[in-house]
Amino acid sequence: MNPADARARFRDGLVTPTAGWCDGYTQANLISVPRDRAWDFLLFAQRNPKPCPVLDVLDAGAVAGPILDGDVRTDVPLYRVYVDGEQVAEPTDVREWWREDLVSFLIGCSFTFERALGAAGVPVRHVEQGVNVPMYRTSWRCRPAGDVSGPLVVSMRYVPESLVATAVATTARYPAVHGSPVHVGDPRELGVADLDAPDYGDAVASEPGDVPVFWACGVTPQAAVVESRPPLAIAHAPGHMLITDARDEDYLI
Known part of the structure; x- marks a missing residue:
């Protein structure tokens, strides 16, 4: 289409x-x-x-x-x-x-780089499962500007551990659409307590061997609007x- x-x-x-x-x-x-x-x-x-x-x-x-x-x-x-x-x-x-x-x-x-992830052999779990991508407000702060301030929001995709390096390299080639991940692994380092309770979108089921990978998200301006x-x-x-x-x-x- x-x-x-x-x-x-x-x-x-x-x-x-x-x-x-x-x-x-x-x-x-x-x-x-x-x-x-x-x-x-x-x-x-x-x-x-x-x-x-x-x-x-x-x-x-x-x-x-x-x-x-x-x-x-x-x-x-x-x-x-x-x-x-x-x-x-x-x-x-x-x-x-x-x-x-x-x-x-x-x-x-x-979403722009998800086609490239698929072409590189990296599964996109939320597309496979027919749900919205999970997104989370983090404890990391964005740099404020004038009257605008707020937290960083991230999107999360489960990636097989053996393909994390491929996912990082693939998405790094798209800096205009968030680029490489901001964090891989423990969500607690982002201040995210429960991956099954996203602030936006839907929870996604992982597969054995998957690792959570987090990208900066364009919902961040909405979190700034709220604040x-x-x-x-x-x-x-x-x-x-x-x-x-x-x-x-x-x-x-």
């Missing part, structure tokens, strides 16, 4: 995590904030490039751009709306919330991404 067809299905009301959709096309995290908060969010992203690699920034009020021939208000399967840092809605269309002063950031997503409490923010529901018209190979080094 191509991105335009996928986005049309989402506009028609299909709600689904997007891991494995539109093979070869880049998926993005979305965060839209008022223009008077946009500089701080851009600086936050620049200071924290692992969780917040910026693919594009749309002008205030714009709903499409060079890598998106679509509409950020309708083309995500499921959104989250935050008012003063509190989630107030989880709609499939945010046009009623939209304001002309909203600046939208398209942030790289680790920093802008008057309004619109984001994708974790795991329900904006599928762009860019190609994964555009971000391969």
Whole structure:
């Protein structure tokens, strides 16, 4: 399926995590904030490039751009709306919330490198099991910027121990979509107590010999919204991404 067809299905009301959709096309995290908060969010992203690699920034009020021939208000399967840092809605269309002063950031997503992992022989357990990727708020702090601060959020994939080095090398070639892992092994070093209780997404079953591997996650800006409490923010529901018209190979080094 191509991105335009996928986005049309989402506009028609299909709600689904997007891991494995539109093979070869880049998926993005979305965060839209008022223009008077946009500089701080851009600086936050620049200071924290692992969780917040910026693919594009749309002008205030714009709903499409060079890598998106679509509409950020309708083309995500499921959104989250935050008012003063509190989630107030989880709609499939945010046009009623939209304001002309909203600046939208398209942030790289680790779903982009999952095709490369599979091609390298690394299993992607959440895709195999048909569930959303598990994501966790950590005790690690991002570098703040102005009024924006928050914890690092990570996504986790179980990887066979013998393939961890392959997973690290493969994903390191995609720095624009989080790149190499930030941690391998004991989740307690990240302040994560229970891998079966993710803060976002779904728990995933491991196989014998699997090791938990953690990548910086583009849900980090949403954790910053909760902490920093802008008057309004619109984001994708974790795991329900904006599928762009860019190609994964555009971000391969």
